[in-house]
C-alpha cells in the first residue's frame with residue numbers, strides 16, 4: 526500500500542516539478558497514518574526520515590529508481606558521522622545548492638521553502654537584503670541572483686556560514702559586497718537598530734527553538750517573536766518589506782503585528798498534504814515602492 530502511494534505521488538509530483546523547474550521533491554509525507562515517515566527525492570538521492578514508531582523496508586520504494594538511499598530517525602543528530610565528501614549539488618529554478626544527506630540533522634536545503642526562494646528572487650532587484658537565520662544561504666543566493674545590490678546573511682553557526690559561502694561559489698556569485706555575519710540574532714538586532722541600519726527586504730525564517738553555548742538566552746520563537754519582529758520592523762526602509770515564516774504547526778502569530786498571511790503563495794504542492802510552513806509579509810506603509 527505504501528509503495529503504491531509513493532509511486533502515485535511521485536508520478537504526479539514529478540509532472541508538477543518538471544513544469545515548475547523543481548527536481549527535488551517530497552514524495553511522501555506521513556500520508557498514511559500507519560506509516561509515519563517522509564521520503565524526499567534530491568535528484569535521485571533519497572532521504573527517508575522516520576518519525577517515532579515507523580519502520581522502513583527498501584520494498585516500500587519499489588518501482589522508484591534512486592542512486593542513493595539514506596534512512597534517518599527524526600530528531601536524531603549524527604554529528605559524529607559527518608561525511609563532507611558525500612555532499613552533492615542540486616538545481617532549483619536556475620539556482621544550485623549543496624546538499625548532504627549524511628551526518629547533519631538537516632540536508633542544507635529546506636525543500637518546502639522553494640516558492641519562497643523564487644519569490645525572494647523576483648523581489649530583490651536593486652534591493653538591499655537582510656537574511657536572518659540564514660543557515661546555508663539559500664534565500665541569500667536567490668536574492669543575489671534576483672539582482673540584490675547587497676545581501677547580509679546572519680547566522681550563529683560558522684559551519685553554516687561557510688556552507689552559505691560555498692553556495693555563493695556554486696552559483697558563480699562574488700562574496701563582495703555581500704556580508705556574512707556570525708552572531709546571535711538576539712544580540713545583533715539591538716546593535717543594528719542602534720546603528721540605524723535599514724533594508725529594502727528582510728527575510729526572517731527562524732527555527733522554532735534553539736539553544737547553544739554561544740547564545741546568551743535560549744531562542745523560543747513563540748515567546749520571542751513579537752519583540753523580535755517589532756525590532757525588525759524598525760530596520761525596514763519606507764516601502765520595504767519583511768518576510769517571516771515559521772514551521773511550527775502550533776505557532777500563533779501575535780495579532781498585534783497585523784501581518785498579511787501569504788502561505789498559499791509559498792507552500793508548494795508536495796507540502797500541502799500534511800501542512801508545512803506558514804508565511805507572512807509586512808510592508809512598511811511609509812513608502813510607495
Ligand SMILES: C[S@@+](CC[C@H](N)C(=O)[O-])C[C@H]1O[C@@H](n2cnc3c(N)ncnc32)[C@H](O)[C@@H]1O
Pocket residue numbers: 634635638657658659660661662663664679680681682685708709710711729730731732735736740744
Ligand atoms: C531552521 S534553520 C533556518 C532555515 C533557513 N532560514 C533557510 O533558509 O533554510 C535554523 C538556523 O538558525 C540558526 N540559528 C538558530 N538560533 C540562532 C540565533 N539565536 N541567532 C542566529 N542564528 C540562529 C541555526 O544556526 C541554523 O542555521
